[in-house]
Amino acid sequence: MNVIFILIGCSLVLALIFLGAFFWSVKSGQNDDLETPAMRILFEDKQIPKETE
């Protein structure tokens, strides 16, 4: 049963990684605009300008 300690530790670390990923996504501005990317994805490929941010 002692394996539970390791498993729980792993699960917590994993959850922390996701939390970290969320922090990164918010800080890098991915949540700033939730509308435009949904439109952008439907445009023809050749026209998409290179991202600079």
Added chain:
Amino acid sequence: MSTRTLQKTFCFHCGDEVPFDDIVWDDKVFCCSGCLSVHRIITEGGLGDYYAYSDHPGIKGDKIQSDFLYLENEEILSSLIRFREGDLIKVQLEIPSIHCSSCVWLLENLDQLNRGVKSVRVNFLQKNAVILINSSQISVRELAELLSKIGYQPRITLDEEDKKTRSQIADKTLLLRLAVAGFCFGNVMLFSFPEYFGLDIVHEGDFVRFFSGLNLLLCIPALVYSAREYIVSGWKSVRSRNLHINVPLAVGMIALFGRTVYEIVSGIGPGYADSLTGLIFFLLIGKWFQQKTYDSLSFERDYRSYFPLAVTCVEEDSIISKPLSKVVTGDRLLIRNGELIPVDGILLKGKGDIDYSFVTGESVPVSKSLGEILYAGGKQTGERIEIEALKNVEQSHLTRLWNTSEEDKSEGITYFSDHVGRVFTKVLLLVAAITFLVWSFIDLSRAFFIVTSVLIVACPCALALSSPFALGNAMRILGRAGLYLKNYLAVEDMANVDHIVFDKTGTLTENGTFEIEYEGDDLNNYQIEVAKSLVANSNHPYSKGLYRYWSENNLLPLDAVKEYPGKGLKGRIGNDEIRIGASDFVMGLCDIPGSVHLKFSSGTYGAFYMRNNYRKYITGLTNELFASNYTMSVLSGDNNSERNRIMSKTPEISQYYFRMDPVDKKDTIDALMVKDKVMMIGDGLNDAGALKAANVGVVLTENTNNFTPAAKAILVESSFVLLPSMLRFSKRTLNVIRFSLVFSLLYNIVGLLFAVQGLLSPVFAAILMPASSISVVALNTILTTYYGRKEGLI
């Protein structure tokens, strides 16, 4: 009378109805040359796909293009530039006309039209674009002109820039706090499950200690990071002796945490980690929910948003661009067609035709001749004029009004939940004190324990959640129906209103449609057709009104049509010359305002008296409001010749105030507010002072892209008819909150009954707290949605 059987056609570019399909290019029909030229720029630049992503995406081409000379001014430029490296410049521009996916596509492919544009990122909701340009190939001014040319004129103001970025930072922190609280809450729940299902403390003590230890660790970030704001504001409110709902919340959180630490460290129990993290998580969700904002709308505009950043000055025969704030008395300013007059001044050159629709809501331009005083806020239509500034910007007639009415009235108002929170806090502290006193006689060692239980269970979580969810949801529902509120508290202000004040022009009346009375020789069908064909050549509101008046009649080809701005139109058919316009133009008589004269050189003469139409539904609307016990008044800048007409349309309005200038309007509102809660509904800048002074200022606008004065709410014109339902709905929402307060108090009382007797167990708390939160949230959202549906708002 022949009827018009032509099939309706729509402009390929902007989708407006085409009056005569005479502009055809490449098999496509356009409503005006403006639309065609934009279309040609776009298709010839290889961006024809613009029309593929949505139907008629274009912006009507006849919009007036302003001059961007001021973008050469370093000071103004530097406020727009976000970053500069060598020749590369990144600017952020607000573009109000962004409205569909085609707009996004076109703007993001702007590099096809000009190689100097390196990249464009559009933010659709905020209607702005971050544009990277190579300044050796295109300057910021040229960029702004390019955008204007294709219909996306940027709106450049200085005051709002930093405000917007600041609100974004606040949003981000809340999201991060919520994420941490969610993370802690989720994991704590996971580690608490064994406890709920009866983990054997004797045989599995290691697990118990491990799980509780982890729980305790997880409580720390939740309390210190996520709940920080509650604790800080609770502490502040205790120190300022102004009790607030955050006090019992903060006290409850600290009590929960203290008990948890104590129980876990001393090994006597699992503590209340689940309740604590759950509480914080739900509170933050509520906060996030109520933080709905309308990114693209601004409720805080002052005159600086309306006025240009810079004006063109004439100095010793050279023309320079000067920032508006630097304009002083005596400067000679050049105002082009479509530009705003930024300061009060004397007309020195040219003929003024000033459209004061921004100011008064009246769309018919006013003629001004040399030497007359022009007030700031009007828009010149027609030829370019020169004025001499009489005052600087801050002291002009209208801007002074805004400066003096800047104090925010909402400071002094206590909202319902604050009031309840204050009472609740006092009662709670009293109960806690009595419990402590009583238990200290019975068993002092348990007294502390039980007091913390009382504080925990009385934590007004449900109380704190009900108003954000009910008001937040109400705000969304109203927004969908066309009323955009500045914040969720405005719903409550709306519910408390008992006196509604309307502006007349543009609010009770409808812009651009007229009640037309004709006096003069009888016109036969042919003459009407000639007249209609002539007025079709003009954009003046009266011409458009007459054109619509004769919508059944056909058009004829005319010769030698000429428009004299501010005067009228002249045209020829066969040997007959026809003139339509002001009486001095047609008949050589002095001008009679509000009339259009018509004369054929063959002799027929007549005059049309144009009066603004009242909105069709206005009688029903005011009757309905009267039936719901609202007092109503009308403020009008006109003289009281309109009195009889207005009284027949709106018999239930009790007071009429005529000849009101902007300052009078504000003073009247202030006077009414002594005993009433006032809602002011207006549309022009002359209402700006009154809108700001009222408990709730509602700006009526045709299009939310338009500039609107600062107010608590923006109402789309087409939803005006829903106003009584909206007011009823706001009252219902407040009732929902009252009801759920009773409901949540029941939870607290039940919990307290257990707690004062020392019977509160962690599992019981763990069930009671989330249950009360979730049921209150559900109750508020479901009931407000139900009422919204019932009132026909969704």
